Amino acid sequence: MALTREEVEHIAHLALLNLTADEAARxxxxxxAVLEYAARLQAVDTSSIHPTTSVLxxxxxxxxxxxxxxxxxxEVLRQxxxxxxxxxxxxxxxD
Amino acid sequence: xxxxxxxxxxxxxxxxxxxxxxxxxxxxxxxRIHQFDEKQHAxxxxxxxxxxxxxxxxxxxxTTARGEGQAPGPLLGVPLAVKDVVCVAGLPCTCGxxxxxxxxxxxxxxxxxxxxxxxxxxxxxxxxxxxxxxxxTENSAYGPTHNPWDASRVPGGSSGGSAAxxxxxxxxxxLGTDTGGSVRQPASFCGVTxxxxxxxxxxxxxxxxxxSSLDCLGALARTVEDTALLLGIIAGHDPLDSTTLEQPVPDxxxxxxxxxxxxxxxxxxxxxxxxxGIQPEVERAVHQAVxxxxxxxxxxxxxxxPHTEYALPVYYLIAPAEASANLARYDGMRYGPRxxxxxxxxxxxxxxGELFGAEVKRRIMLGTYALSAGYYEAYYAQAQKVRTLIRExxxxxxxxxxxxxxxxxPTTAFRLGENTSDPLAMYLEDVFTLPANLAGIPGLALxxxxxxxxxxxxxxxxxxxxxEALLLRAGWGYQQSTRWHLEAPVL
Numbered sequence: 001m002a003l004t005r006e007e008v009e010h011i012a013h014l015a016l017l018n019l020t021a022d023e024a025a026r027x028x029x030x031x032x033a034v035l036e037y038a039a040r041l042q043a044v045d046t047s048s049i050h051p052t053t054s055v056l057x058x059x060x061x062x063x064x065x066x067x068x069x070x071x072x073x074x075e076v077l078r079q080x081x082x083x084x085x086x087x088x089x090x091x092x093x094x095d
Numbered sequence: 096x097x098x099x100x101x102x103x104x105x106x107x108x109x110x111x112x113x114x115x116x117x118x119x120x121x122x123x124x125x126x127r128i129h130q131f132d133e134k135q136h137a138x139x140x141x142x143x144x145x146x147x148x149x150x151x152x153x154x155x156x157x158t159t160a161r162g163e164g165q166a167p168g169p170l171l172g173v174p175l176a177v178k179d180v181v182c183v184a185g186l187p188c189t190c191g192x193x194x195x196x197x198x199x200x201x202x203x204x205x206x207x208x209x210x211x212x213x214x215x216x217x218x219x220x221x222x223x224x225x226x227x228x229x230x231x232t233e234n235s236a237y238g239p240t241h242n243p244w245d246a247s248r249v250p251g252g253s254s255g256g257s258a259a260x261x262x263x264x265x266x267x268x269x270l271g272t273d274t275g276g277s278v279r280q281p282a283s284f285c286g287v288t289x290x291x292x293x294x295x296x297x298x299x300x301x302x303x304x305x306x307s308s309l310d311c312l313g314a315l316a317r318t319v320e321d322t323a324l325l326l327g328i329i330a331g332h333d334p335l336d337s338t339t340l341e342q343p344v345p346d347x348x349x350x351x352x353x354x355x356x357x358x359x360x361x362x363x364x365x366x367x368x369x370x371x372g373i374q375p376e377v378e379r380a381v382h383q384a385v386x387x388x389x390x391x392x393x394x395x396x397x398x399x400x401p402h403t404e405y406a407l408p409v410y411y412l413i414a415p416a417e418a419s420a421n422l423a424r425y426d427g428m429r430y431g432p433r434x435x436x437x438x439x440x441x442x443x444x445x446x447x448g449e450l451f452g453a454e455v456k457r458r459i460m461l462g463t464y465a466l467s468a469g470y471y472e473a474y475y476a477q478a479q480k481v482r483t484l485i486r487e488x489x490x491x492x493x494x495x496x497x498x499x500x501x502x503x504x505p506t507t508a509f510r511l512g513e514n515t516s517d518p519l520a521m522y523l524e525d526v527f528t529l530p531a532n533l534a535g536i537p538g539l540a541l542x543x544x545x546x547x548x549x550x551x552x553x554x555x556x557x558x559x560x561x562x563e564a565l566l567l568r569a570g571w572g573y574q575q576s577t578r579w580h581l582e583a584p585v586l
Contacts, residue, residue, distance in 0.1 A: 011467065016423075030518050031457070034461060035464075038412055041409065041477050042473065044481050046480035046483075051479030052480075054338075055308070056338060075201045079430035079431075081431070088429055091435065091438055
């Protein structure tokens with residue numbers, strides 16, 4: 001399973017991870033090794049097998065739509081690296 | 096009396112009977128942590144003053160309960176530790192990561208809330224591989240934990256801090272989490288007992304998500320009785336976790352009474368688990384342990400789990416895929432530090448690139464790849480289908496036997512640094528534990544001997560979904576007949 005440098009950069013972009021050139025090179029090698037190991041799964045005939053997404057029986061769980069106590073906003077905001085006027089402050093999304 | 100040698104059940108009983116006080120017990124645990132944790136590094140955060148205050152309060156409540164002839168909470172006054180991927184209100188929760196440095200959750204995980212309601216005192220948070228991704232606790236951003244049996248070796252992982260703290264007699268028990276073996280493998284490496292319950296048996300509310308179709312909250316202690324006591328408290332339906340089951344929780348302690356008799360219990364030994372590469376001493380010790388079960392009356396036979404060889408690649412596609420989605424929330428906006436760059440997207444990527452560790456980034460990359468356009472069918476979807484075959488192997492086996500007995504890990508504790516340069520070699524440590532997560536079945540790890548370096552060896556028992564009572568009964572029977580779980584490391 002050969003991975004190109006461009007593919008590694010593309011995955012890092014999708015995952016929103018800045019990688020150094022060293023990291024990108026190392027991950028290229030290591031991901032190749034893991035994917036090569038995982039390639040043995042291709043030999044298994046699964047044409048009539050359903051995938052397992054959860055071991056539990058599919059079940060939609062709902063709860064009563066009733067107001068109830070929640071964490072105080074200031075308690076939640078206290079954890080944020082930047083905040084203003086009761087909100088999370090973030091860098092500009094658009095110029 | 097050496098308070099730190101008491102098991103959880105012994106300590107709880109003696110507290111109720113007024114033979115010891117919570118203050119003496121809690122103080123003894125804190126003192127032992129103070130004395131040895133510089134070397135072991137099992138803890139990431141401690142709350143000594145608050146724990147001692149709670150101990151004094153527990154002593155008052157114990158006295159009142161005795162005076163009024165009432166039964167206090169089953170864990171009233173007992174100190175415990177909690178793995179640092181599980182939220183405890185008011186204590187930092189780093190998940191072993193720099194990306195959550197300074198984060199202090201304002202709420203308790205349901206498991207923690209239930210232990211506290213039963214009277215337990217949380218003394219601190221234990222070290223873990225970053226976001227529970229690892230098999231040695233070396234992936235903690237805050238430095239590795241050392242194995243109490245040999246400080247040059249790893250405690251296993253990812254609940255290595257919890258396992259080391261329990262083995263080192265710093266606390267009688269601790270919570271851990273198990274996504275691919277993270278309770279059972281460190282329990283084995285540190286010579287303690289650990290249970291990973293069935294998927295859905297225990298609430299994950301407040302457990303920081305890694306692989307959501309696999310993650311379980313579990314417990315580590317020095318005896319099966321203690322893990323039964325803890326499981327009985329943390330198990331059960333939780334309206335805050337839609338994956339918890341409604342089925343009532345059996346009285347696990349009730350199944351640990353009478354003669355440790357296993358007549359009528361069929362124990363299967365999977366032939367695929369005794370593979371090339373397994374340490375011969377591990378193989379021998381586990382076979383001897385199975386003989387002990389036979390002596391207690393169990394009927395032992397060979398079983399086959401033919402898709403075992405695929406469990407590792409299936410796990411290392413599914414878990415990273417789920418992780419890549421779960422860890423998308425760490426972006427430096429709502430909690431943890433931020434690395435500011437000119438715009439929002441660059442800020443996300445700079446924060447995540449700089450503050451996630453190497454293994455976490457590796458798994459996010461792997462998971463993102465397995466889910467990406469063009470590869471989804473070949474990797475992720477195929478892994479989910481082979482997962483079905485692995486589950487069906489267990490279903491077939493449990494048509495023939497009641498329990499499966501096998502090693503927890505192919506080796507005893509390895510040296511710090513020995514496997515860090517080769518991710519695949521590290522992943523192979525999980526080869527016997529991750530099938531249980533893929534199938535959603537419970538697993539119990541028990542000390543069953545030592546190798547020639549005097550490093551602990553663990554036996555694993557697995558059963559069908561919700562078979563914890565039988566699993567614990569068999570493990571308890573084993574511990575009634577052996578003394579491995581009573582051995583203590585010299586620190």
